[in-house]
Structure formats: C-alpha cells, structure tokens
Amino acid sequence: MTALADDRQTPAQEVELKGYLVAASTTIYKGGMVAVNDAGHLVMASDAANLRVVGVADERVDNSAGSAGDKKCRVRSGRAFDFNATAITQAMVGDLMFVVDDNTFDDAAGTNGVPCGRLLEYISATRGIIYIPVGGLRKAGIAAAAYDATEAAMVNDLLN
Numbered sequence: 766m767t768a769l770a771d772d773r774q775t776p777a778q779e780v781e782l783k784g785y786l787v788a789a790s791t792t793i794y795k796g797g798m799v800a801v802n803d804a805g806h807l808v809m810a811s812d813a814a815n816l817r818v819v820g821v822a823d824e825r826v827d828n829s830a831g832s833a834g835d836k837k838c839r840v841r842s843g844r845a846f847d848f849n850a851t852a853i854t855q856a857m858v859g860d861l862m863f864v865v866d867d868n869t870f871d872d873a874a875g876t877n878g879v880p881c882g883r884l885l886e887y888i889s890a891t892r893g894i895i896y897i898p899v900g901g902l903r904k905a906g907i908a909a910a911a912y913d914a915t916e917a918a919m920v921n922d923l924l925n
Contacts (some may be wrong), residue, residue: 780899781843783814786834787826793838796823797867798848798881798897807840809867812875818864818882820897821846843899845885845890850889855887862895870895 787793788806798810800818810818820842828836850862851871862870864879870893886894914917 782839785840787828787836787838789833790829792829793822793826795822797822799840801871807838810864811866812864812877814877816879818897840898845894845896847894850891850893852890853887853893857877857884858887860884869910897921
C-alpha cells in the first residue's frame with residue numbers, strides 16, 4: 766500500500782448500532798447486556814470467563830436451534846443504559862462496574878471480573894445508569910496488571 770497522494774472517499778459505518786453473529790444454541794433478549802465470547806459470537810452477558818461486553822441487544826434473536834453465526838443481532842453501545850445493580854452507592858459514580866448477569870451490574874468484580882462500563886448516575890442502591898462504550902471491553906479473567914502501559918491507557922480511555 767502507498768500513502769495518499771490525493772483525496773479519498775473513505776467508507777465508514779455506524780458503530781453505535783452494530784450487528785454481531787449469535788452463538789449456537791443461544792437466545793438473545795432485547796434490552797439485555799450482551800457480550801462476545803472467544804469465538805467472537807454474541808451471548809447474553811454473564812460473569813463467565815473470556816467474555817467482552819459489547820452493548821445492549823436492540824432486538825430479540827432466537828438462535829436456540831441454530832449453529833454459531835446462523836443469525837445476527839443488532840447491538841447498541843456508546844450510550845448510557847439503565848440497569849439493576851446489586852449494591853451501589855452515590856460515591857461509586859465514575860467507577861468501573863462489572864456484570865452480574867444480563868440485567869444486573871455491581872461495583873465488585875465477580876469470579877471472572879467481566880467489566881461492563883462506568884457508573885454515570887446513581888438512582889438507588891439497586892439501580893443505576895452505566896455507560897457502555899463502543900466495542901468490547903477487556904476480556905474477562907485477564908487482570909489489569911497483564912496489560913502493558915499502552916494497552917492499559919487505551920482501555921482507560923475507552924472507559925472514560
């Protein structure tokens with residue numbers, strides 16, 4: 766490839782609403798937090814190893830009888846979403862939050878520490894608004910210390 770020597774019409778795509786291929790034997794529910802697994806297929810978010818939260822399902826997709834990638838689901842990200850929380854406080858606003866299940870987050874990392882976004886607004890001890898950035902957050906189960914300085918800075922920039 767060579768550097769540009771003239772103007773170029775660069776193709777672009779909407780990233781706040783993106784389609785992801787759904788994992789085999791999976792039903793995605795509209796309004797639930799979703800994540801991609803190691804194979805890059807969409808599943809409902811949970812505190813499971815190797816998941817990366819990518820947003821909130823914009824539609825229900827039933828791939829329960831299908832193979833991986835047979836169906837695609839629209840996912841919204843780069844926005845603030847209202848979800849249930851296990852036990853949060855006003856003092857946690859701005860803190861990184863972690864997945865409990867597809868409808869719940871918490872400030873404490875579960876067994877696998879799947880990050881889902883930052884707390885933007887405290888509504889009650891059991892409800893808050895989290896910002897889920899565009900694209901997947903760090904892979905669950907990988908400690909922050911495992912990132913080099915550049916990777917850590919990039920993850921922090923995505924979450925701010």
